[in-house]
Amino acid sequence: MADQLLSLVTAELAAPADSRAVAMAGAIAARYPQAARAVLFYGSCLREKNLDGLMLDFYLIVSDYRAAYGKSWLAAANRMIPPNVFPFEHDGLIAKYAVLSQADFARLNSPAADNVSVWARFAQPARLLWVRDDEARRSAIRAAASAAPTLLSLARPMTQAPDDVLALWETGFSLTYNAELRAERKGRSRSIVDADPERYRLFGQAALAQGLPPSPSGAQAAKRWRRLQRRGKILSVVRLAKASFTYAGGIDYLAWKINRHAGTAIQIKPWQRRWPLLGALTLLPRLFRGGAIR
Structure with a gap:
């Protein structure tokens, strides 16, 4: 991972966050004392000054699913169809948190992922609000820093302006929204970039400078996106079915x-x-x- 991009991701993950979100991250980790490795805060709530009435979004990274759940069937569910998602309340705030192992978090942020759900989110701003130790911090940062190159490498053959870094981001987000069942208004993918174009320009230029992961071109790229979109929508329905058992x-x-x-x-x-x-x-x-x- 090139130093420039890794430095940008490290600084962004360490940036200040609402103190109530920080406290909630610690409370989530405390539910898994033997397994919790890191808690990341992401999503539109990062930009909000008043969190009351909003649904906060977190990822809990664990050492492995057996350590998190013991012999429970939840470990098998999390391993077969990651992530498991749970509701949470703390200090008057409500949230949901998704559980991934360190290995799955790294894989699902990389080009090896078979769906877009994790790298599409961590190509966007996030905060690392709780870590077990320095190794857990390094692992979470390295995984999150893979998300932007993954998105841009897959978007590049699908845009008519491959050298326009903001167009790359907009193309990538638009394609990912078509790869999930998303309850969003039209134009949401563009609004993500418009919210902080300088951030996306800096991160995009750093990712391009280091060299993007190889990706197919032309018809093969379109075929890969069709596969990602088909699998993503199937996974969305399967996860919805799973959540009816795991998510109160x-x-x-x-x-x-x-x-x-x-x-x-x-x-x-x-x-x-x-x-x-x-x-x-x-x-x-x-x-x-x-x-x-x-």
């Missing part, structure tokens, strides 16, 4: 997120709470027809 109140969270991002007014019926998996799946056709998720 998951269907209410799903409705809240869609309403917040897509401007809809979905209300969950009692039977959907009673059978959350079936209830969540029945939302999908209506959401596709309405364009709330793509």
Whole structure:
């Protein structure tokens, strides 16, 4: 990893964050005393000054799933379909946190990932709010620093302006949004870059200067993105099904997120709470027809 990009990522992850988010990160880690290695804070809440009423997003990095859960079936679920996602409340704030092992966090930020969900997020700003020790810090930083080169390398053959670094970012984010079931309004991918173009210019130039990972070109690149998009949407549905077992109140969270991002007014019926998996799946056709998720 080139020194310039690694330095930028290190500084960004160490930048100040809301003290309540820092406290929440520590409280999440405390739930896994034998396994917790790092807690990262990411998402739109990073830009908010008032966190009340918002859903904060964290990743908990653990040494391995057996250490995190013991012999529980949750370890197998996390290993087979990473990550597991759980709700959390602390000091009046609400959040969700996703659990990944150190090995999976590194792999899913790299070109070896078979889906976009992790590197698409950590190519964006994040904060490293809690670490077990220096080795855990170095591991988390190295993994997160792989995200931007991964995104840009896959976006480059898909843009008509491969030397325009901001166009590369916008192309990459647009493609990743099509690789998940995202409850976002049209143009969200561009707004990510517009929120801090200088940041994306600096990170992009550093990634290009170090040399991007090799990626296919032309028809092969388009084929790879179709595969990522197909797999990503299947994984989104599978994770939704898994969350109905692991995430308390998951269907209410799903409705809240869609309403917040897509401007809809979905209300969950009692039977959907009673059978959350079936209830969540029945939302999908209506959401596709309405364009709330793509």
